[in-house]
Amino acid sequence: MREKPLVLIVDDEHELLEIMSVKLGASGFDPVVAYNAKEGVDAAAKLHPDLVLMDVRMPGGETGTDAALAIKQNPETKDIKIAFLSNLKDPWPATQGDRDRLAKGLGMEDYIDKTADLNVIVARVREMLAKK
């Protein structure tokens, strides 16, 4: 059992990673970061975090959506909770429907708006971790 919940944040924007890490670190979590989808999948397998916050779109071949699905498809990591973290209102434009429901339909916990109030983001993280 960890002393503090380990939260893996995957994003290509370094400033965003710093903001989230500082805030989550000060709110009783242990944040770790990865800078792209592949690193995110590797870090999830190695560290088994309690929660992954995954950016939807990242440069390079693999997107955050691919990475999140890869984590869920691996029997070793399939139970790790994942929330998408994005500022896109329409993350999957070819798909009909509301982004929160689409995220949940993909088997994820939540969809968090990056530009939301940091206290709101922390509250959502707490809520997800409290869920059985």
Add this chain to the structure above:
Amino acid sequence: MSADADELRKKLEEDNRKLNDLNHFKTHLLALTSHQMKAPLGIIRGYAALLRDGYYGEIDNRAREVMAKIEFAAEDLVNLVDNVIDLRKIEEGRIEYQMANIDFVKLARQAAEELGHLASSKGLNLEFQAPQKEIMIYGDEQKLQHVIKNLVDNAVKYTEKGFVKVNVEEKDGNVVLSVADSGIGISEGVQPFLFEEFVRDERVKGEIRGSGLGLHVAKMFVEAHNGKISVSSEGEGKGSAFSFSIPTI
């Protein structure tokens, strides 16, 4: 029809078409750039919040106030961008409503709770009153939360001291939510046009940021639920009350 009149009609039609194209191009361009703007805005807002809360070392009260101003300005821009994106979707008929049977009291309470910190950061008390029971409606939870947050956010923005009250009640087959404040009020002349695009009270244009789009989008969302939205204010300095009603099931 004379040749001249026919010529004129053709020219007008052509001008009309060009204006329509231009309008479409405007919202398209805005929506495109809007997405690009959100990432840096999120970073400005995030760093301002961390600095304000002392995560990078102690700062004095004056600096804290300035940081809060930066944070709120960035938040306003984020809201503007979201409204532009929504408006474009509405204009293009691409907005989707995820309708379901939902408890309006619960969703209103959630929306008000999320904005509690905004009110307390200005030293205002955000009161929430609702019946101790479910009031079921058929609607889109997110869109209605957006409307409520928009109204509460406005109330906080335009109120320096006193109160912001959110009240939910059931009346004649409708659920009515009202947001009342003790703020600067709204000039009588502006009230009938307040829900139109880019309309703002001239008195506050220079002082309080806003896009003039929030209420327009709110009205469209409420009307999509067969609801009505309205404003009342006794005038300048006398507070305002916005309310909307939606049929219950």
